[in-house]
Amino acid sequence: MRLFAAILISLFIGCPVAAQGGAADLVIINGDVRTLDREKPRAGALAVRGNRIVFVGSDADARKFIGEGTRLIDAGGKLVMPGFNDSHVHFMAIGNKFSSLNARELQRPEEFYEQLRFYVRFLPKGRWILGSGASKELVASLTPAEIDRIAPDNPLFVYAADSTEAIVNSAAKKIAGLADVKEGVTVSEIDLARIARRVPADHIRRWSEIAETASNYAASYGITSVQDTDSDARADVYRELGAAGRLKTRIYDCSSLTGWFSDQIPPPRNEPGEMVRTGCLKGFHEGDDEWTPRLREQVLAADKAGWQVAVHAIGSKPNSIVLDIFEQAVKANGKRDRRFRIEHAEGILARDLPRLGRLGVVVSIQPHLFGRGAGYATGYYHSLVGNGSLAALGSDAPMTAFDPLLGLNFRSAGQGFSLPDSVRGYMTGAAYAEFTEAEKGKLVPGMLADIVILSQNIFATTDLQINEAVVALTIVDGRVVYERK
Numbered sequence: 410m411r412l413f414a415a416i417l418i419s420l421f422i423g424c425p426v427a428a429q430g431g432a433a434d435l436v437i438i439n440g441d442v443r444t445l446d447r448e449k450p451r452a453g454a455l456a457v458r459g460n461r462i463v464f465v466g467s468d469a470d471a472r473k474f475i476g477e478g479t480r481l482i483d484a485g486g487k488l489v490m491p492g493f494n495d496s497h498v499h500f501m502a503i504g505n506k507f508s509s510l511n512a513r514e515l516q517r518p519e520e521f522y523e524q525l526r527f528y529v530r531f532l533p534k535g536r537w538i539l540g541s542g543a544s545k546e547l548v549a550s551l552t553p554a555e556i557d558r559i560a561p562d563n564p565l566f567v568y569a570a571d572s573t574e575a576i577v578n579s580a581a582k583k584i585a586g587l588a589d590v591k592e593g594v595t596v597s598e599i600d601l602a603r604i605a606r607r608v609p610a611d612h613i614r615r616w617s618e619i620a621e622t623a624s625n626y627a628a629s630y631g632i633t634s635v636q637d638t639d640s641d642a643r644a645d646v647y648r649e650l651g652a653a654g655r656l657k658t659r660i661y662d663c664s665s666l667t668g669w670f671s672d673q674i675p676p677p678r679n680e681p682g683e684m685v686r687t688g689c690l691k692g693f694h695e696g697d698d699e700w701t702p703r704l705r706e707q708v709l710a711a712d713k714a715g716w717q718v719a720v721h722a723i724g725s726k727p728n729s730i731v732l733d734i735f736e737q738a739v740k741a742n743g744k745r746d747r748r749f750r751i752e753h754a755e756g757i758l759a760r761d762l763p764r765l766g767r768l769g770v771v772v773s774i775q776p777h778l779f780g781r782g783a784g785y786a787t788g789y790y791h792s793l794v795g796n797g798s799l800a801a802l803g804s805d806a807p808m809t810a811f812d813p814l815l816g817l818n819f820r821s822a823g824q825g826f827s828l829p830d831s832v833r834g835y836m837t838g839a840a841y842a843e844f845t846e847a848e849k850g851k852l853v854p855g856m857l858a859d860i861v862i863l864s865q866n867i868f869a870t871t872d873l874q875i876n877e878a879v880v881a882l883t884i885v886d887g888r889v890v891y892e893r894k
């Protein structure tokens with residue numbers, strides 16, 4: 410018995426890591442860690458095992474988690490935060506922005522090369538880069554070797570303005586059986602037609618490639634989760650991509666409320682930590698009175714079935730009507746943790762504001778898209794939070810830029826959200842909006858390892874620093890998915 414105790418003690422002393430359940434897969438030290446946890450808002454280090462955070466605390470204690478095979482990241486004093494969660498995006502449309510390259514505005518070869526480099530950064534290997542509008546001067550000024558160096562694995566086919574020429578690369582020529590043709594960045598009209606025939610007819614509907622592009626792009630902005638409020642219902646594509654190990658973004662995928670109303674399938678059961686979740690139905694109200702009874706019927710039915718309902722509303726009248734409907738749903742279906750959402754929620758009347766808190770409505774807002782409006786200047790956003798509504802922030806990309814730092818930057822002189830409010834809106838608020846606050850939005854042991862490291866300390870209060878900040882590193886599900894070179 411005594412021997413057993415002695416062995417145990419020596420194990421603990423000799424091997425602190427083992428006592429904690431094994432070495433961590435990833436340890437970040439020397440960080441300015443902002444946990445968003447009120448109990449313990451700041452730390453210097455954290456450790457990750459698998460896809461979960463297992464430790465948040467001091468460098469010295471974090472080092473105990475280092476073992477063979479642990480990846481050690483020295484944050485160099487930089488800001489370490491939960492990954493951004495964009496509450497309102499159209500994910501496939503973001504990926505589809507990279508489906509064509511508009512060369513019309515590009516004059517100098519460097520401009521074209523830069524654009525090409527930007528596309529190649531995010532596109533999966535093998536995806537075509539199509540485009541048009543290149544001037545004859547531009548085509549003539551490009552060198553085949555440089556194009557091949559930038560885009561070795563993506564076939565390129567960008568038409569000149571008159572369509573008699575196109576910029577092509579070796580990858581495109583190879584696919585068309587023209588590997589030996591060495592004319593330059595363009596080929597004869599006959600060969601051009603041969604390449605054109607090899608371009609996939611479904612280029613803009615290759616959803617897996619398009620989703621992967623969007624996911625790569627998200628990772629570069631430190632966005633670890635998105636809530637896809639497009640009603641295109643592509644969860645299966647996202648899941649397939651995840652199964653192939655190519656999805657770098659957690660996705661909460663909404664589908665159409667009206668579409669659901671015709672089949673009325675029961676809501677899904679999401680497992681904890683899943684990369685792709687569903688459960689949200691998206692509706693609209695754009696002020697048309699005739700639409701109100703139909704929307705009411707759909708919202709009440711979906712709410713009764715247990716779905717989360719999100720309704721797009723911009724302007725005082727649609728917001729009032731949507732709040733009426735939400736109120737009626739609560740009355741009809743009883744109290745529960747339903748988290749109705751209003752997407753955009755711009756222009757809610759002052760007299761309607763208290764209803765947000767009372768009904769527990771999540772306002773899903775996009776400060777960078779709407780932030781320039783009058784509502785902003787009059788302290789509208791401030792009043793939303795002041796009335797007890799729960800704010801989740803997002804971009805509405807690709808309608809606007811995807812970069813969450815632009816959203817954070819939209820604040821001025823106490824009129825909008827404070828910076829901490831904005832950060833919460835992109836992290837804990839966004840997690841709450843999709844029922845994942847127990848798993849995401851904070852850096853706390855047990856929660857998912859979705860983490861971003863920023864180049865600048867955005868809390869150092871000057872706007873300049875937010876403008877200059879870029880993402881240094883992104884971790885999703887315990888995996889480093891982006892590193893700034």
Ligand SMILES: [Zn+2]
Nearest residue numbers: 497498638805
């Ligand atoms: Zn939208």
